Amino acid sequence: MTTSLADHLRSLPDESLAALLQLRPDLVVPVPADVSALAIRAQSRVSVARALDGLDQFTLQVLDAARLTRDADSGATSTEAILAMATGGARPPAPALVRGAVNRLRALFLLYGPEHDLRVVGGVDEVSPYPAGLGRPAAELDVRTAALCADPAKLRRTLLAAPPSARAILDRLAAGPPVGSVPPGALQAPAVGAEDTVPPDATNGGAPTGSPIRWLVDNRLLVPISASRGSGTVELPREVGLLLRRDTGPLGPVTTTPPPVSAPPREAKAVDSAGAGQTMEVVRHTEALLEALAAEPAPVLRSGGVGVRDLRRLARVLGLDDPTTALLFEVAYAAGLLGELELTGTATTRYGGDQQVLPTGGYEVWRAMSLAQRWEQLARGWLTMTRQVGLVGQRDDRDRPISVLSAEAERAGAPAARRSVLAVLAELEPATAPTPDEVLALLEWRSPRRARGREVAHREVLSEAAQLGVTGLGALTSYGRLLLADVTDSDERGGDPLGLLSEAESGDPSTAVRALDALLPAPVDHFLVQADLSVVVPGPPDPALAGELDVIAEHESAGGASVHRVTTASVRRALDAGYTADDLHGLFRRRSRTPIPQGLTYLVDDVARKHGGLRVGSAGAYVRSDDEALLTEVLADRRLEPLAFRRLAPTVLSTPYQVNRMLVALRDAGYAPVPEDASGSAVLARPKSRRAPGRTPVATRALDPLATPKLAMPRLLGVVEQVRRGDKAARAARRAPAVVRGTPGGPAPVTGHAEALAVLQQAVRDRALVWVGYVDAHGATASRLVRPVSMGAGYLRAEDERTEMLHTFALHRITAAVLED
Template sequence: MTTSLADHLRTLPDESLAALLQLRPDLVVPVPADVSALAVRAQSRVSVARALDGLDQFTLQILDAARLTRDPDDGTTSTEAVLAMATAGPRPPAPATIRGAVNKLRALFLLYGPEHALRVVDGVDEVAPYPAGLGRPATELDARTAALCADPAKLRRTLLAAPPSARAILDRLAAGPPVGSVPPGALQAPPLGAEDSVPPDPTNGGAPTGSPVRWLVDSRLLVAVSAGTVELPREVGLLLRRDSGPLGPLRTSPPPVAAVAREAKAVDSAGAGQTMEVVRHTEALLELLSAEPAPVLRSGGIGVRDLRRLAKALALDEATTALLLEVAYAAGLAGELELSGATTTRYGADQQVLPSGGYEVWRAMSLARRWEQLARAWLLMTRQVGLVGQRDDRDRPIGALSPEAERAGAPAARRAVLAVLADLEPAVAPTPEEVLELLDWRAPRRSRGREAAHREALVEAARLGVTGLGALTSYGRLLLTDVAEADERGGDDPLGLRADAEDASTAVRALDGLLPAPVDHFLVQADLTVVVPGPPDPALAGELEVVAEHESAGGASVHRVTTASVRRALDAGYSADDLHDLFRRRSRTPVPQGLTYLVDDVARKHGGLRVGSAGGYVRSDDEALLAEVLADRRLEALAFRRLAPTVLVTPYQVNRMLLALRDAGYAPVPEDASGAAVLSRPRTRRAPGRAPVGRTVDPLASPKLALPRLLGVVEQIRRGEAAARAARRAPAVVRGTAARTGPAPVHGHSDALAVLQQAVRDKALVWVGYVDAHGATASRLVRPVSIGAGYLRAEDERTEMLHTFALHRITAAVLEGS
């Protein structure tokens, strides 16, 4: 008697069901109504694909061995049969390793039943149609090919007679997948009388063979399954794998890494130096956006010209600039500001990208905290920065911050790469090819096709200082652990209050020990340069931004005091005494006499002229100074007129007049209508505050629940099962339909799903009762093909059409003849 998965699950204790839900958490969302619904969901295409995506290469090969050794009559296999196939290769793995993989598959319920009668859940064949990369048996493809495969000696002779070009095709298909596409006309025979026109094949000793694919099809080694597709029969593939084994090369452990471990201190030092550069460049980028915001294109993101402008100003390449911009945006340090209706940009946009309110808070943090906010945002953001600069489906360039760079799987790709580095010995720096090989062994279904994203993750981790010299840093390892723990407790702390309450994460404390301590002083040189021997603390950095010009950065940054910088400080509200006190208090070297003279000289001239609006006017108590301004040829464009001995007036606005006077070497000060001097710092605009990107839901994972909660879920499923059993024992009401449409007894929904699952396995005809779009009840005799994603796909043999039924509309299912 065939035991279904639902019957098997009913016999398990609550702890075993809870263990299944813990290993496959997607089965809990939403909670199944009863055990039958749980079994249907566990065999669905989506759930089985999730389970297979988390398996390593060796476990997937053992599952393929179970599929290949199934009995054609009852569909069962055994652990001994799996052991026999897995050990048939030249380097057989240990039986204990194979049994461990089988037990893992049984724990996930991809295999179920006793060891002597194991069954593979139905969804596996739908998700992965070609076990071990082998094609279907010849009996399912073509009768003449099946006859050839039934004679092993003749099959070997035919295979040995294949030309080298045809044999190369066979070897490629034998490695998997077993299907291939051929150009139109490649399978057609040449017209009558044209055989002599076939060119000779140098790979076949000069004998003409025509198309090697057509030769293989004519020789029954390949089967044409459609006009442009051929398939290699399973028997031929197994014969070609006689040297490597039916499952191909088996690797029970990850591939080894040949790289030699570096010195851990050197790795952390290199990474810490890069973190300082990342924070510095990010701050410089945001200051550039504050001075000249980047307009947002109508299609989203910023334009290529603005990205190039920012990259040129930062002396970085465009890829690094795009990464810093994307990370700063994800960290909540930049945002969009809506412009007023009268304000327009050169792109006609109504938004601009500039620093947000959170930027000021971020600048006041320590260097390690600032880096952690950036690195955490990079780990969690759903943006693939490597797409910036490429072209989309409509051949348009993808810009920074544009919607086309959004990828839901980007966080999972970054964590997978860093997890590979974290599982190696500390300070081991594998090559990118070795990392890709490890990823391909760990989760081949998840990693194949994403090699470009994984390479980009390695490059971005190095640019951000998460890795150093190619190896994962100690604080990067701690950051990865902190993010994983935050994800695990995310369900218990949805507002993130617990994380905010912590003083500092372990990654911040580790990085703090590697970075030089912030300094609150500088060294003033005789040439008026100011050397800061380390990272300045926020207060010192704010003062230097006002009183000096930044010249170079690094472990010791260099600034220079100039006439313009002193004037800027005076304009911001500093007095000459304040500047003298600042340099005496902050400098660890004697203040040069030239700096004192410079401050006094600029302060003495500062405010000698007062500027107001008339169109604009200039007044001064020094009549000789006004005469000098009036006679200065550099100011002829302002068209000054003397209204009084102490007043000049111009038709131009105040801002233009201020710039012209300062360019000419004067030091005017604006005043208001009352004659008071207006001293203020330049007003900076900020975008609305944005929260940094928080916990990102991985589309390839589901939330994990604690064991007590899972036991409560199992209890709820048991109650639903008891209610369904009681409903089945109650007297059934039968609705008759027309005799020609077949019977449609009223069953429970779970019973109907169980009948349909059995019909899919047996490929049997079944009467399906359903409610159509108009609310009418109907029934149809069909042959179910698959069940998944909430739909039944079935074939009507009378009309040879494929129909799709929504599962929630199905009211009954009865096998034909029941």
């Protein structure tokens, strides 16, 4: 089979080989040494599985028809035979659709050869051992079952005599897969003289029928393929399955088109408006999360991740539930906004770890971006992160809770699952909002092999997309569609590991950012000051205004119009940060679109007049003031007796306690002290922002970590030319005269690649020594005497008895193998 496929590939023009490499890019990494190596790789289990994963249900059914119509002796089939089987069901598809599917399979080289002599590559049977969900022929399972199947009339009578409970088992196995596990005791007959303890069968009129599985095995309708103490596995023979499918056809129900979506399209403007509103909430909550972590970093558990207690603390601060907070936490980490900071010295967290999670330096850059750009960075991080957030809070295999950022929530297939779900929504008419069940049905038809068993993960993707604003009202938004196309194109280019594209896009916003910017309200650079000293921002504030509001006012509520309030503490905080009273008056006049209330002017002046009246330094700590009466008042204040003040001079008091404690006590007592340094200059009290080391966002990586970048046709033609040259060199080497063996360096192999693999397989079985000739990473030929241990997945593992080391050889680099005499 290998030689036949290799000869077929050699006979193709360069353009056809390049088209194959374009459809199956995994065949290029690394570049095959010759055509024989390309043929072996194209039939390998891993490569065939990747090709099958991208096929829809109808194309897979046509491939099953090709497998079922193969000749028992030659292993060949034909297009006409495939058409006869595929169109023989209750609702036959059009012949043109079947031919189109055959052509797709031939383009992928899952089928190869002329139309009258088509062959299936060998790896298909390894990846999918049961074509169309049918079992093996009875002749391969059991002689007595084969004799029953050879008599069609007797087989039908036996099938009609099956009790209802047994017939239900047959129908379930006939739908596929044809194998099933058997509970203990189901295959074991009762002891002699003992009664069968199986309860009466309600589906058989209440009369006991014994074990239905045992009845099926005894009547040769099921064949045990493994049994142990009355339990094991049984298989339904192919002939029985075909008889049970006589109404639907051998392939079962054939569906040529994806299932329809019943939901009518929504209004596109409403979908985009709902999604845009959610993007604002996501950015706001993420910023609040990062600020909370900057104020109180979350310690990292010794086992990795962030503990449940810290997650619930952050959820209370944000006013969200735990799953939503975990999603924002993971997305911010994937976007490079969060990172771990190593604690210096011997310091540890309360959990015994030596790391804390807090914002990175990239957080400052992110805050200065526009609202749409901030959302895009989060959405890209979500699309590309290899984390399944829905696992947070569940239990792992050792019955331990899975925490945020822990390794147990890592899933390599998570990016591909998000891409497949969003691709289904993108292929529908714009603003169409299918139900989750309809989305799962579409995924099941588009890629059955990938969708099977991932229903829970796909439902989580739909929920997360709605929470992040990628979808609105259940439909994919217009900017979400543009983002998906942009990230998919980047994935086909192989990602952006150096971050070059991200730097270019920082100066030129992407199409998704421009589309979202058109939907979001324009950032405002002003606010409205009310008489009650509340500050209303009528829209999303621009970064400069948001930074000023963080200093001069307390945040009260968020939404389309956020509300802040100016208080004594906020004014004092602004003065501590370096503002003067004139600065604050000028800021309010410049930013406010309403007249400044007189109460706000008085508040600023009163706080500024008291601010700095006291100067605090470290002696233990001291307090000084030019106002002697004020110091006398402080000294006589009973609330400050714990500080044990002592007058050093008419204008100086000292205390044995530290400066910070004294500052807190004075402020709690209603004073407004200002710290100063050794030179007597006031110390600005702007809080220092601790930041973790910068991290590269996962959005710069490929969306699918297993994906191979697609190459342009000129480069593929160059690869084909290289493979052709290697093939000519290999054929010339095979025609060269043999070299006498027995040299210290080992023999020069003279066998072909296919014969070498056969020799290696025999050596694995016999545990025999063999000389292996191979091409190393530098292109040089070498040989080594080894004892093969195993061979599979494209590699040979062998032991060198002289050095007692285990070596691994790539099969496509092996030129030949010769058994040691």
